[in-house]
Amino acid sequence: xxxxxxxxxxxxxxxxxxxxxxxxxxxxxxxxxxxxxxxxxxxxxxxxxxxxxxxxxxxxxxxxxxxxxxxxxxxxxxxxxxxxxxxxxxxxxxxxxxxxxxxxxxxxxxxxxxxxxxxxxxxxxxxxxxxxxxxxxxxxxxxxxxxxxxxxxxxxxxxxxxxxxxxxxxxxxxxxxxxxxxxxxxxxxxxxxxxxxxxxxxxxxxxxxxxxxxxxxxxxxxxxx
Numbered sequence: 001x002x003x004x005x006x007x008x009x010x011x012x013x014x015x016x017x018x019x020x021x022x023x024x025x026x027x028x029x030x031x032x033x034x035x036x037x038x039x040x041x042x043x044x045x046x047x048x049x050x051x052x053x054x055x056x057x058x059x060x061x062x063x064x065x066x067x068x069x070x071x072x073x074x075x076x077x078x079x080x081x082x083x084x085x086x087x088x089x090x091x092x093x094x095x096x097x098x099x100x101x102x103x104x105x106x107x108x109x110x111x112x113x114x115x116x117x118x119x120x121x122x123x124x125x126x127x128x129x130x131x132x133x134x135x136x137x138x139x140x141x142x143x144x145x146x147x148x149x150x151x152x153x154x155x156x157x158x159x160x161x162x163x164x165x166x167x168x169x170x171x172x173x174x175x176x177x178x179x180x181x182x183x184x185x186x187x188x189x190x191x192x193x194x195x196x197x198x199x200x201x202x203x204x205x206x207x208x209x210x211x212x213x214x215x216x217x218x219x220x221x222x223x224x225x
Contacts, residue, residue, distance in 0.1 A: 004119060004120070004147050004148050005147070017044075017045060019044045019045055019046050020046060020047075021045075021047075022045075022047045022048070022049060023043070023045040023047065023048050023049070024048075024049045024051055025039065025048060025049070025050050025051065026051045026052075027050065027051070027052050027053075028052070028053050028054070028117055028119075028120060029052055029053060029054040029055060029079075029115055029117075029122055030050065030052045030054075030055040030059055030060075030073075030075075031055070031056070031059070031079075031112055031115075031122055032059065032102070032105075032106040032107065032108060032109060033059055033062065033063050033106055033107030033108060034102075034105050034106050036050055036063060036071075036107070037105060037106075037107065040067065040070070040071070046070060047070065047072075048070060048071050048072070049071075049072045049073075049074065050063070050071065050072070050073045050074070051073075051074050051075070051076075052073070052074070052075040052076070053075070053076050053077060054075065054076070054077045054078075054079050054115055055073070055075040055078070055079060056078065056079045056080070056081050056108070056110055056112050057075075057078050058081060058108055058110060059073075059107060059108040059110075060073035060074075060075060062107040062108040063107045063108075066107055079112040079113055079115065080112065080113050081110040081111060081112050082110075082111045082112070082113065083095070083109075083110045083111040086111055087111075095109060095110075097127075098127075101127070101134060114140055116140055116141045116146070117146075118145070118146065118147060119146070119147045119148060120146065120147070120148045120149075121139055121140065121141050121146050121148070121149060123136050123137075124136070124137035125137065161179045161180065163177060163178070163179075164210055164211075167213045168213065169213060169214070170209050170213050170214065170215070171210070171213065172210065175189060175190050175191045176188070176189055176190075177190060178206070180203075180207075183199065183203070184197050184198060184199045184203055185197070185198040185199075185202075185203040185206045185207065186198075187206070201222065204222050205218065205219075205222065208221050208222060
C-alpha cells in the first residue's frame with residue numbers, strides 16, 4: 001500500500017540478494033503466472049519461494065513443474081477454477097486457444113473466482129470476438145474503493161447509463177440500445193449494426209415515449225415554443 005501511495009517502482013523494492021540464499025517473494029495473488037515469469041527473467045537467485053495470499057493450486061503446480069529446480073510456490077488460500085464448469089464440453093479447446101494466445105507468457109490459464117483487494121484489483125483478460133483481440137475485463141470494484149485504481153483529482157468519472165426496458169404499448173425493440181450523449185440520444189441497432197442520433201425535439205420525444213409509453217401523454221410533457 002505504501003508502494004502504491006508513494007509511486008514506487010518494483011525495482012526500488014528489491015535490495016541486492018545473494019544468489020545462493022533462498023529468496024521469498026510475497027505477493028497478494030497469482031492468477032496466470034505472467035508476473036512470476038517476468039520476475040524470473042531478471043532474478044539471479046537460484047532458489048525462490050513465491051508466497052501468495054491467493055492463487056489456484058493448478059497454477060502453483062504448473063509453475064513448480066516448469067521451474068522444478070528453482071521455484072517453490074505456497075499460498076494462504078486456494079482460488080477455485082470455474083473454467084471447466086463455464087466452458088463445459090468446449091473446455092479443452094478453450095484452454096488451448098488461450099494458451100496459444102498467451103504465447104508462452106502464462107504458466108496456466110483458467111477462470112478463477114473474482115478477487116479484489118482494497119489496494120488492488122487484479123486485471124482480468126477477456127477475448128473480444130468482434131475485434132479478435134485480448135482486452136482487459138471490466139472492473140468489479142468502484143475506483144474510489146481501490147487504492148491503485150483511484151481516479152486522478154481532475155479525472156472525469158466514466159458515466160454508466162442503465163438501459164430502461166420500456167413498457168407497452170410503445171417501447172424500444174429488444175435489439176435496440178440507446179443512451180444520452182452531450183444532450184443528444186444515440187440509438188443503435190445491434191442486429192444491423194446501424195446507428196443514428198436524435199437531437200432537439202426528436203431527442204425529447206424519444207425520452208418522453210420511453211418514459212410515458214403513449215404518444216399523447218408524451219406529447220403533453222414536451223416544452224412548447
